[in-house]
Amino acid sequence: MTSPTRVVTLRIDDREVSAREDETILQVARDNEIFIPTLCCLEGLSTWGACRLCLVEVSGSNKLLAACATRVAQDLEVKTNTPRILAYRRTILELLFSERNHVCSVCVANGECELQNLAQRCGVDHIRVSYRYPELSLDLSNDLFRLDPNRCILCTRCVRVCDEIEGAHTWDVMGRGIDCQVITDLKAPWGESKSCTSCGKCVHVCPTGALSQRGTAIAEVHHHRDFLPYLTQMRGERD
Amino acid sequence: MPSDELVALKTKAEQRNRANRICVCTAASCQSVGADRVHKAFEAEVNKSQREEQVEVRAVGCMGLCSAGPLVRIENDETAVLYRNVTEQDASALAQSIGRAPVERLICPTDVPFFTRQHKIVLANCGQIHPERIEDYVAVGGYEALYRAITEMTPGEVLADVKASGLRGRGGAGYPTGLKWQTVAKSPDPVKYVVCNADEGDPGAFMDRSVLESDPHRVLEGMAIAAYAVGANLGYVYVRAEYPLAISRLRLAIRQAKAANLLGQNVAGTRFEFSVDIRLGAGAFVCGEETALLLSIEGRRGQPRPRPPYPAERGLFGRATLINNVETYANIATIVDRGGASYASIGTERSKGTKVFALAGQVKNTGLIEVPMGISLREIVEDMGGGVPAGGRIKAVQTGGPSGGCIPNEHLDMPVDYDSLQQVGSIMGSGGMIVMDESSNMVEVARYFMEFSMSESCGKCVPCRVGTYQMHQILSRMLSGCAGPGDLSMLEELTRAVGETSLCGLGQSAPNPIKSTLRYYRSEYEEALRKSRPSMPLAEEGVR
Numbered sequence: 138m139t140s141p142t143r144v145v146t147l148r149i150d151d152r153e154v155s156a157r158e159d160e161t162i163l164q165v166a167r168d169n170e171i172f173i174p175t176l177c178c179l180e181g182l183s184t185w186g187a188c189r190l191c192l193v194e195v196s197g198s199n200k201l202l203a204a205c206a207t208r209v210a211q212d213l214e215v216k217t218n219t220p221r222i223l224a225y226r227r228t229i230l231e232l233l234f235s236e237r238n239h240v241c242s243v244c245v246a247n248g249e250c251e252l253q254n255l256a257q258r259c260g261v262d263h264i265r266v267s268y269r270y271p272e273l274s275l276d277l278s279n280d281l282f283r284l285d286p287n288r289c290i291l292c293t294r295c296v297r298v299c300d301e302i303e304g305a306h307t308w309d310v311m312g313r314g315i316d317c318q319v320i321t322d323l324k325a326p327w328g329e330s331k332s333c334t335s336c337g338k339c340v341h342v343c344p345t346g347a348l349s350q351r352g353t354a355i356a357e358v359h360h361h362r363d364f365l366p367y368l369t370q371m372r373g374e375r376d
Numbered sequence: 377m378p379s380d381e382l383v384a385l386k387t388k389a390e391q392r393n394r395a396n397r398i399c400v401c402t403a404a405s406c407q408s409v410g411a412d413r414v415h416k417a418f419e420a421e422v423n424k425s426q427r428e429e430q431v432e433v434r435a436v437g438c439m440g441l442c443s444a445g446p447l448v449r450i451e452n453d454e455t456a457v458l459y460r461n462v463t464e465q466d467a468s469a470l471a472q473s474i475g476r477a478p479v480e481r482l483i484c485p486t487d488v489p490f491f492t493r494q495h496k497i498v499l500a501n502c503g504q505i506h507p508e509r510i511e512d513y514v515a516v517g518g519y520e521a522l523y524r525a526i527t528e529m530t531p532g533e534v535l536a537d538v539k540a541s542g543l544r545g546r547g548g549a550g551y552p553t554g555l556k557w558q559t560v561a562k563s564p565d566p567v568k569y570v571v572c573n574a575d576e577g578d579p580g581a582f583m584d585r586s587v588l589e590s591d592p593h594r595v596l597e598g599m600a601i602a603a604y605a606v607g608a609n610l611g612y613v614y615v616r617a618e619y620p621l622a623i624s625r626l627r628l629a630i631r632q633a634k635a636a637n638l639l640g641q642n643v644a645g646t647r648f649e650f651s652v653d654i655r656l657g658a659g660a661f662v663c664g665e666e667t668a669l670l671l672s673i674e675g676r677r678g679q680p681r682p683r684p685p686y687p688a689e690r691g692l693f694g695r696a697t698l699i700n701n702v703e704t705y706a707n708i709a710t711i712v713d714r715g716g717a718s719y720a721s722i723g724t725e726r727s728k729g730t731k732v733f734a735l736a737g738q739v740k741n742t743g744l745i746e747v748p749m750g751i752s753l754r755e756i757v758e759d760m761g762g763g764v765p766a767g768g769r770i771k772a773v774q775t776g777g778p779s780g781g782c783i784p785n786e787h788l789d790m791p792v793d794y795d796s797l798q799q800v801g802s803i804m805g806s807g808g809m810i811v812m813d814e815s816s817n818m819v820e821v822a823r824y825f826m827e828f829s830m831s832e833s834c835g836k837c838v839p840c841r842v843g844t845y846q847m848h849q850i851l852s853r854m855l856s857g858c859a860g861p862g863d864l865s866m867l868e869e870l871t872r873a874v875g876e877t878s879l880c881g882l883g884q885s886a887p888n889p890i891k892s893t894l895r896y897y898r899s900e901y902e903e904a905l906r907k908s909r910p911s912m913p914l915a916e917e918g919v920r
Contacts, residue, residue, distance in 0.1 A: 186682035187837045189877045201876055206682035221876075228873040232842035265866055266846045291835065310677065310835070313660065315845045317835035 147213040156209045163191055163204035166217065173217050174226060174255045176233075176344055177292040178205040181365035183301060185293060189229055190255070193217050201225075223259070230261045235268050236315070238287040239345075245285075246346030247356040252290060253345075269315075276321075278328030282340050282350055284319070289347035291317055295339035302368055307333040319347075338364070379523050379644040381637050382514055389515035394432040396474050398422070399449040400462075401503060403438035403589045404621050405582070405743075410463065411446035417467035418448075431474060437590020439503035440491070442743035444484055449503070450474060460484035489759040490741045495722065495730050495748045498706040502590035502744075507625050510632040513593040519638050521709040522597050526604050526648045529712075534605040535561055538708065540716025542728030547573055547664075547701030548779065548805045549881070550727075550794040556698065559688035560606040563696035568608035570599050570650075571673070571692060571699040574615035574622070575657045575664040578777025579828060581808030583732040584702035586744050588615065588622035591706070592629035596652060598705030600639065601712055603650040606698050611650065614669050616657040626654060661832035665880045666691075666699050668834065679834040680880035701806065703732055723749030727793035731804070737774075737811035738764050747792070754788040757811050768813045772896070776805025778825040778832075779885035781892025782818065801892040803885070818897040819904050822890045823851035829886035840883030843874035847890060854904040864905055868894065 146155045149162070149171050156165040161184075166173050176188035184206050192201040196214035201222070204215075216222070233239075233252060241247050255261075276284040296308040296319060307330050311320045321330040340348045341361050349358050400406075400415040418433045439447045444460035450470060451457070459470060459482040466482060473479050486492075496502075505512035513519070525534050539554030560568060572595060576584040588595060599611045615623055630652050633639040641649045655673045663669050663678040670692045672678035691697025707729060711719045720728045727749040733756065736742050740762030747756060757763070757773055764770055772782040781802035783790070790796050794804050812821065830844040850867045853859040871887035871894075878884045894901060 184682070186879060189837050189839055189879065192877055203682055203879075225873050225877050228869065229838050229877060232838055232846065235846065236842045265862065266870075267849060269845070290838075291841070312835065313662075314831060314833035314835045314841055317841065 145209055145211040145213075147209050147211065147215065149215040150217055158209065158211075160209055161205055162193060162195075162202075162207050162209055162213075162215055165209055166204060166215075171217060172258075173204050174259060175205060176251060176255070176290060177294065179294050179298075179342055179362075179365065181302070181369040182294060182297045182342070185297065188290075188292060190226055192222060192225065194219055194222060226259050227261050230256050230259055231264045231266055233290050234261070234264050235266045237269070237271060237273070237289060240287075243355055244288060244346040245349045245353050245355060246288070246343075246358040249356075249358050249360060250346060251344035273318075276327050277351075278326035279330075279333075279335075280328065280351070281335055282327070282337065282348060284321075284327060285347055285349070286318060287347075288345045289319060290345055291319065292344055293319070294342040294344065295319060295348060298338045298342045298365070302365065303334060303336050303338050305332050305334050305336075308339060341365075379527075381644055382519060382523060385511040385514040385636060389509075389511035392432070392511070394428075394430055396431045396450070396452045398431060398433045398471065398474075399436040399451065399503070400433065401437070401439045401445060401447045402435040402507075403502075403586055404619075405438070405442040406445035406447060407621070409445050413464050414446045414448065414462050414467060417464040418471060421467050421471040425471070427474075431471070434506050435508070436504060437502045437507045438499075438586040438744055440494075440499070440744045441484065441741055443741055444743075447484065447503075450478070456486075458484040458486050489755070490743075490745070490762070493751070493755060493760050494746050496746050497710050497719075497722075497730050498587060498594075498703055498732050499590075499744065499746045500710075501594065502586065505591065507590050507592060508628055510593060510629065510636055510638075513591070517713070518593055518709070519597055521712040522600050522604075522638065523644050525601050525712050526643060526646050531561065531605045531607065534601060534712060537712055537716040538605070541707075541711045541719040542716075542723075542726075543704065543707055543711065543719065544727065544794060545701060546703035546707070546731065546806065548776065548803060550804055553700065553704055556688060556700070557602065557606055559686070560608075560696050560698040563689065565696040567693075567695045568606055569692045569695055569697045570603045570606065570608045570611040571670070571687075571697055572599055572611065572613040572702060572705055573664060573666065573669060573699055574613055574619075574702045575661075575669060576616065576619075576702070576806060577661040577664050577832075578779075578806055578808040579825075580734060580736040580810045581777060581806055582734045583744065583807045585619050585622050586734075587702055587706050587732070588619065588626055592622075592626045593633065594706050594709060595626075595702055596629055596633055596639065598708035599652060600643070600650050601708050602698055602700065602705065604648055606696075608698065609649050609651070611652045612655050612673055612692070613652060614655045614657060614663070614673055617659065623654065623656065630654070660834070661828075662834045662880070662882050665882055668880070669699070670697065679836045680882075682879060703807070724791060724793045726795055727804075731792070731807060733807045733809045735761050735809050735811070737809075738768070738770070738813040738816075739811045740765050749793045750791045752789050753783065753792055756792065756809070757788065761811060764811070764813045768815075770811055771814050771816055772812045772818070772821075774802075774810040774812065774821070774889075775808065776803035776885075776888070777808045778828045779803060779881065779888055780805045780808075781888045782812070782821065782896065783892075784896040801888070801895050803888070817855075818893040818900045819851060819854055822893045823848065823855060825889035826851055826886070829882065833882065833886075837877075837879035837883060839874045840878040840880075840886065843870050843878070844883070844886050846870055847874070847887065851890070854901065854908065857904075857908050858910055859905055859908040860910040861905070864901055867901075
């Protein structure tokens with residue numbers, strides 16, 4: 138017999154909100170329309186905690202905590218928009234832009250890119266660090282989809298959706314540090330992947346233009362993500 | 377009443393005992409300068425003179441003064457003479473000196489601060505016993521603490537002793553060990569694990585390696601006592617594959633302990649059960665971070681995950697897991713043996729006991745030392761280390777490896793403890809201590825450590841993955857004379873951002889070498905900037 142979930146009250150940016158005690162700060166903030174940027178987090182996938190954009194200040198902790206991975210608690214005081222946090226968000230976004238070749242004007246996801254949206258919303262109007270300009274080649278071996286690592290931000294949504302929802306585990310990350318890359322199988326060309334089911338879930342969860350359907354041109358990407366909460370909900374009910 | 381197992385092993389050791397012993401260091405650093413050949417030469421010499429009944433040639437672990445290796449100690453029950461830089465050619469003269477006057481030209485004086493200022497607990501048996509013989513360890517009182525714990529004490533009493541000792545984690549962060557144990561002990565999880573972190577990776581640090589190579593049973597005993605205290609039956613030692621000698625000695629030690637009924641089911645005839653297995657690292661520094669280490673043991677990609685939940689609540693295979701460093705476990709037998717209060721009498725108010733340091737860099741005496749907490753840094757590097765070889769001035773002492781900082785000469789009189797080191801912008805770390813003289817360029821030092829952190833970043837979180845790269849870029853530009861005017865302020869901003877926003881300890885502490893050198897040697901950065909002629913304008917086109 139599990140004990141009933143309790144309801145707690147806490148403050149986010151001086152707003153009194155109530156939540157179930159098993160919810161994360163991010164969930165509660167979203168329920169209350171308080172903006173916290175995220176890139177790796179996606180409802181229906183496991184918590185990853187890697188983009189660090191959702192960091193918030195929490196009373197009783199001198200460290201910044203990831204809202205996606207931190208549970209709420211009674212009387213918690215959360216701050217999502219202090220000058221320190223706003224500055225770090227901008228810095229993290231700048232770092233992401235400097236890492237690969239993010240050229241929005243010729244990107245399939247222009248206008249429907251989460252990185253672009255966040256940059257606009259967080260006021261990133263220029264990049265103060267030097268660009269890295271890595272040389273990365275596209276994988277066009279798949280008949281239906283393409284991988285453009287120039288736009289990849291290594292959020293690993295594709296890895297997680299493929300593993301956790303589709304059950305194929307075609308995607309994974311190879312290398313470490315700045316050399317990390319998402320790969321299919323053991324770096325076989327996507328088109329030759331034996332495990333890929335061509336379901337396309339990875340393409341739809343990609344926040345940028347790194348994964349896209351073939352045949353889409355600049356700014357033609359449209360993500361359909363409604364399947365994800367639906368699938369997880371249905372599975373939850375089945376279990 | 378000691379157990380039958382221990383009595384039998386003690387007898388075995390006594391039977392082997394000879395009046396004279398030639399102890400040859402066979403730890404990795406002495407082996408690298410030919411200790412194996414020296415050991416063989418001594419065996420041949422004793423064999424030739426048919427004195428096997430009077431003289432034992434014993435392979436022992438690290439004797440500490442690595443810079444004078446290969447080290448050989450010739451001893452009987454009354455006296456001991458240490459010899460330095462021994463070669464195969466010296467074996468005959470040294471072997472013949474037994475019972476006569478020592479060979480003057482090779483004597484390594486042991487009445488110097490390097491040896492006299494040490495306080496050995498963790499290293500007590502290092503260089504004394506044969507690391508590949510369990511009976512040697514038992515002969516000096518080994519496994520008695522474990523036996524006493526499981527037969528005479530309740531888990532709660534063991535825990536109370538560890539708490540009373542004030543021991544803090546020796547892996548670097550200094551979390552109170554007793555508190556960690558208590559969290560795991562309290563967990564209602566029916567399956568618990570005990571894990572030993574031997575993924576030592578800081579440049580210049582070799583404490584854990586030496587302990588495993590010289591006295592592996594001490595670590596196993598510590599783990600077994602921990603398992604008893606928290607209620608675990610299975611343990612793992614996660615050791616890096618780059619330590620082949622440590623691995624083979626540890627493997628052997630586990631086999632011996634099992635055969636002697638000191639590990640496995642019904643330990644020493646009691647109901648206590650504890651088995652240990654080894655897992656090898658594959659060359660990733662980040663796997664020393666506890667959550668990454670646990671994933672690596674599970675066979676997954678070794679990268680950290682957000683905490684909480686802490687491993688003490690949900691760790692290996694989702695179970696409550698106690699994870700401590702090699703040196704932490706190596707302290708446990710002594711704590712149980714002498715009592716927590718006795719251990720707590722060593723050290724300072726908030727840092728109890730002793731700490732092993734690997735002394736390296738620009739000092740005369742390099743090697744392994746164990747000192748009481750609270751000793752001054754100057755005592756370590758100048759008195760024990762003997763200062764800079766050519767008589768130069770010490771510029772800085774680096775502690776904590778890529779997660780630590782440089783402590784300048786003017787702070788050398790500070791006591792060495794967790795809190796004081798933190799105050800001056802460094803950390804205790806796992807025990808690497810690198811001495812630098814005036815010839816060191818601190819921007820270069822910072823870049824060296826940043827290069828390390830950059831190439832060891834797992835790449836999971838953005839600030840560490842890209843931030844360490846960008847900081848390394850800026851430092852490289854400064855050193856190659858093409859830095860721009862905004863680079864220094866950007867560097868400072870990145871140190872703050874990466875330090876505060878990274879996911880795990882690696883990223884959070886990666887900026888420390890820059891922070892500390894900026895704090896004490898800012899002029900060197902400004903000098904690098906003044907000399908710079910930015911030939912290439914920094915890309916500032918903005919978001920395209």
